[in-house]
Amino acid sequence: MTTTQAPVIKIHNLDHFFGSDNTRKQVLFDINLEIQAGEIVIMTGPSGSGKTTLLTLMGGLRSAQSGSLQILQQEINGATKPQLTKLRSNIGYIFQAHNLMSFLTAKQNVRMSLELHEHYLNGDLDQQAVSMLEAVGLEHRVDYFPHDLSGGQKQRVAIARALASRPKIVLADEPTAALDKKSGRDVVELMQTLAKEQGCTILIVTHDNRILDVADRIIYMEDGRLSQNTATTKSIS
Numbered sequence: 001m002t003t004t005q006a007p008v009i010k011i012h013n014l015d016h017f018f019g020s021d022n023t024r025k026q027v028l029f030d031i032n033l034e035i036q037a038g039e040i041v042i043m044t045g046p047s048g049s050g051k052t053t054l055l056t057l058m059g060g061l062r063s064a065q066s067g068s069l070q071i072l073q074q075e076i077n078g079a080t081k082p083q084l085t086k087l088r089s090n091i092g093y094i095f096q097a098h099n100l101m102s103f104l105t106a107k108q109n110v111r112m113s114l115e116l117h118e119h120y121l122n123g124d125l126d127q128q129a130v131s132m133l134e135a136v137g138l139e140h141r142v143d144y145f146p147h148d149l150s151g152g153q154k155q156r157v158a159i160a161r162a163l164a165s166r167p168k169i170v171l172a173d174e175p176t177a178a179l180d181k182k183s184g185r186d187v188v189e190l191m192q193t194l195a196k197e198q199g200c201t202i203l204i205v206t207h208d209n210r211i212l213d214v215a216d217r218i219i220y221m222e223d224g225r226l227s228q229n230t231a232t233t234k235s236i237s
């Protein structure tokens with residue numbers, strides 16, 4: 001059956017530069033990419049090749065100099081601040097260094113993300129934060145502070161926080177980099193399960209070969225160019 005749904009991420013002829021005048025350096029070259037709703041895509045490739053830059057452009061955290069970048073059918077290149085704020089409410093971010101607030105408990109960290117979306121969420125935010133922590137297997141750690149949690153547990157809180165507001169897209173930058181093999185695997189499988197349950201689309205940037213098989217599709221960045229090879233995990237394993 002062919003799908004008639006528009007892609008949730010659609011990038012066309014995108015270039016990006018850092019610096020200006022004689023320090024100007026092009027880091028992304030003619031990027032073209034479409035990601036469909038519900039896909040789990042892994043972007044891999046050498047360090048310094050432009051993966052994080054592309055991820056931050058997709059998240060509306062910076063603007064590209066030329067080309068088109070549509071997220072949820074809306075052009076974000078050149079979008080206004082209110083449009084970008086609205087876009088970001090549909091995106092969950094997970095970073096390598098989890099970025100939890102050290103002075104807030106696990107529940108308070110997740111609740112804080114819910115508060116940012118309070119205008120369209122109903123009900124008891126504390127209860128929703130606890131439910132999300134239950135979903136990542138941390139029901140016994142809701143009142144713990146980050147320094148009393150293991151690396152894997154902290155990353156689970158970060159996943160709970162990213163997914164609590166039910167974003168349509170999750171952007172994850174090296175989510176397993178600080179974790180041992182088992183914790184890294186658990187964390188990514190958890191992301192996969194929750195994404196399927198919530199029907200969200202995930203893009204993971206990683207160097208971690210151990211998690212490539214969770215992807216529906218793997219894309220490869222090298223020297224600022226995205227490989228158009230649409231290899232699936234089945235064909236590279």
Ligand code: ADP
Binds near residue numbers: 027045048049050053
């Ligand atoms: P990757 O995520 O693949 O490791 P990055 O997107 O972080 O690659 O970096 C791509 C290139 O852009 C690198 O050469 C890096 O040094 C450069 N770069 C990244 N961020 C900045 C910045 N804020 N200012 C200038 N150059 C940057």
